[in-house]
Amino acid sequence: MDRLGxxxxxxxxxSYLATCIAGGPTLGYFIDRWLGTAPAFTLAGLxxxxxxxxxxxxxxxxxxxxxxxxxxxxxxxxxxKNDST
Amino acid sequence: xxxxxxILIALGALALIGFGFFFVRGPKPIIEIKGEPLWTSSSDYxxxxxxxxxxxxxxxxxxxxxxxxxxxxxxxNMKLIPSGLQNAIEGVTEFLYNTSIxxxxxxxxxxxxAVAATLFVFIWINNWLALTPIYNSxxxxxxxxxxxxxxxxxxxxxxxxxxxxxxxxxxGDAPLxxxxxxxxxxxxxxxxxxxxNLDKAxxxxxxxxxxxxxxxxxxxQELAIDxxxxxxxxxxxxxxxxxxxxxxxxxxxxxxxxxxxxxIEHSEEARLQLEADGKQVAVIYPYFRSFNTDLNSPLxxxxxxxxFIEFWGITALGFFKYGSKFIRNPITDPIGAFVGFLExxxxxxxxxxxxxxxxxxxxxxxxxxxxxxxxxxxxVALPFYGLEVFVGAIxxxxxxxxxxxFGALAVASHDHEDHGDEHDLGEHDVPGDQQTAPAH
Numbered sequence: 001m002d003r004l005g006x007x008x009x010x011x012x013x014x015s016y017l018a019t020c021i022a023g024g025p026t027l028g029y030f031i032d033r034w035l036g037t038a039p040a041f042t043l044a045g046l047x048x049x050x051x052x053x054x055x056x057x058x059x060x061x062x063x064x065x066x067x068x069x070x071x072x073x074x075x076x077x078x079x080x081k082n083d084s085t
Numbered sequence: 086x087x088x089x090x091x092i093l094i095a096l097g098a099l100a101l102i103g104f105g106f107f108f109v110r111g112p113k114p115i116i117e118i119k120g121e122p123l124w125t126s127s128s129d130y131x132x133x134x135x136x137x138x139x140x141x142x143x144x145x146x147x148x149x150x151x152x153x154x155x156x157x158x159x160x161x162n163m164k165l166i167p168s169g170l171q172n173a174i175e176g177v178t179e180f181l182y183n184t185s186i187x188x189x190x191x192x193x194x195x196x197x198x199a200v201a202a203t204l205f206v207f208i209w210i211n212n213w214l215a216l217t218p219i220y221n222s223x224x225x226x227x228x229x230x231x232x233x234x235x236x237x238x239x240x241x242x243x244x245x246x247x248x249x250x251x252x253x254x255x256x257g258d259a260p261l262x263x264x265x266x267x268x269x270x271x272x273x274x275x276x277x278x279x280x281x282n283l284d285k286a287x288x289x290x291x292x293x294x295x296x297x298x299x300x301x302x303x304x305x306q307e308l309a310i311d312x313x314x315x316x317x318x319x320x321x322x323x324x325x326x327x328x329x330x331x332x333x334x335x336x337x338x339x340x341x342x343x344x345x346x347x348x349i350e351h352s353e354e355a356r357l358q359l360e361a362d363g364k365q366v367a368v369i370y371p372y373f374r375s376f377n378t379d380l381n382s383p384l385x386x387x388x389x390x391x392x393f394i395e396f397w398g399i400t401a402l403g404f405f406k407y408g409s410k411f412i413r414n415p416i417t418d419p420i421g422a423f424v425g426f427l428e429x430x431x432x433x434x435x436x437x438x439x440x441x442x443x444x445x446x447x448x449x450x451x452x453x454x455x456x457x458x459x460x461x462x463x464x465v466a467l468p469f470y471g472l473e474v475f476v477g478a479i480x481x482x483x484x485x486x487x488x489x490x491f492g493a494l495a496v497a498s499h500d501h502e503d504h505g506d507e508h509d510l511g512e513h514d515v516p517g518d519q520q521t522a523p524a525h
Contacts, residue, residue, distance in 0.1 A: 004184060008486030012438065015445075019438035036283050048430070055424070056431045063494060067188075 009064045016060070017053045024049020098464055105462035112250055113261045114455040115237045118448070120379030121370035123225055140371055141379035144220065148211045148376060181205060181485065188486065189493040193397075197492045200393050204386060205485035208377065212447060212477025215375030216470060221451075224371035229264075234306040235368050238262050243363040250369075262366055264309040271305060274298040312345055314352035314359075314366070377447035377480075380440065387439035390488045391432070398495030406498075435491065439484070446480050 028045025032038040120139035129135055159170040167175050181202045186194035214220065226248050229238040239261055241248040278294045329343035359365065376382050398407045411429050415422035450473045457466040 004187065008184065008188060008482075009490040011483045012442065012487045012490075015442040016434065016438045019441055020434050023434065023437055033279075034282075036279070052427055052430050052434060055427050056434065059431075059494075063497075 006064045006068050009067070010060065013057060013060055016056055020049045020053035020056065021046075022049075024052070101463045102461060102465060105464075109462050111459055111462070112239055113237075114459050115235075115239065115261075115368060116452055116455065118380075120374065120381065121224075123370060123372065139379060139381075140224070140374040141376050141382055144214070144373045145211065145376045145382065147373060148207065148214050151214060152206060152210050177206075178202070184486065185489050188489045189496075193401075193493060193496055194489070196397065197489045200389070201485045201488040201492075204390060204488060205481045207481075208386065208443065208484055209478055209481035211376040212480060213474065215373075215378075215447075215451070216473055216477070220373045220375060221371045221455075224369045224373075226365075226367045227370055228365055228367045229310065231303065231307040231310060234264070234310070236264055236266070238264070238366050238368050240359075241365050241367050241369075243365070248365065248367070262313055264306070264313045266302075266305045266309045268305065270301045271298060274301055308349065311349040311352040314355045375447055375451055377443050378451050380444050383440045383443040383447075386443070386484070387436050390439060390484070390491075391436045394488065394491045394495050395432075397492050401496035402498060407495075439487065443480055443484060446476055450476055 024045035024047075025042050026045070028041035028043070029038075031041040031045075035041070120141040122137040123140050123143065124138040126136040155170070156174065159174045163171060182194075182198055185198040185201060188194065189197055226241060227233055229235050239250050241250060274294060274297055278291060278298065281291050281294060329340045329347075356366075398410075401407075411425045411432075413421040413425050453469055454466060454473060457469050
């Protein structure tokens, strides 16, 4: 059960990536259709979606890694405390 | 022949599947992505504002009642050593509570737990209730005519005051009708509207075009219904058809067109004949439909979740400090400003991914079950039911854990040196943690 925390934090990573990568071009497509500027906004949306997907995923993973390190450090400290007493 | 019993069971199962496949296969399912309105207000406020009650909402209310009833039963006479229902509910609560604490720390975990666990229980119970037979099986009969158009409809048989879809294939045609709309004219008007928008044409002109489009669509739908009215093909029209081929040098398409026109002429006759047989062309709006298979419902849940996440962030850090995550001075800190801009969009992406994850999973599951029961009734659909039981619980848990995880992200200070306070405190959480505001 120790791994549940990190796993739960990363459960949404897949659909987050999918949403960003699919959502950007979709939004761009509708803007293009509205303004008649195809394919400018579709491509811009794709680029933006990819960047946001990367940044978001990067942040989620670093956050999880930091949490795991913190947990490990906490456990180590508790163990040392137990050993000394 | 070691185990005659096992072979007998296997043969029985095969026979059951075969019997189902050849004789009890239902009609092709009609898949509706929108929630179906059971009641619509008679006053019309436009497409988006007309009040209506959807079957998904009814299902949501049912799930709420079920949750209230179960909790009432479980807590009616509580014991110190729990057993039965009380034990089960305490187990679920404890599991969620511990997960929440583990993910967000003692203080924040407690704060997040109430909202996140409520979301979990609601989604979970809804998803599991949707697997019971009262869902998607009976409902309101909506006849398909020129006012209520559907691209697909069932032929319902009325027996003893109850309309139902005759499930046996022995009776002849599969009871499904498809109406193909000729969108040719509508598309042309669409192109005109787009051009008018581009040319910045006056508003009245665009509105007139839109009205024209509406009319063209309605006309095309009426034609489609007339052309495909079931039974029209069964009428003895050979004499009328004979006229079509008389002229010399007519191509096949002309004959088809001619026959189609004759069909349209006789569609009213066909409809009357169908009604005389106690049948009607209609679609069924089920009274209960899985709550999360309508995009509005997961969206509203996602809104609750995201609004709470922002609320926790603001109360924990203060309005301006929390806002500085998103908006920074672009002159002194250009990279920070750009990252902040990305954060804002990521916040919306989070809302959308919350919505579509739940909606997509539940709708896909519903369609999977429908299609499997249509293709292979009996037994084959059972493993998929098991899968849906699993997915229903997992999706609720994902919603729960992401709410807690994002909440923990929101209350965490952006500056890295502030972050490790919990690490310093170790396992003993000091009340009045400086990082968070009081919970109440």
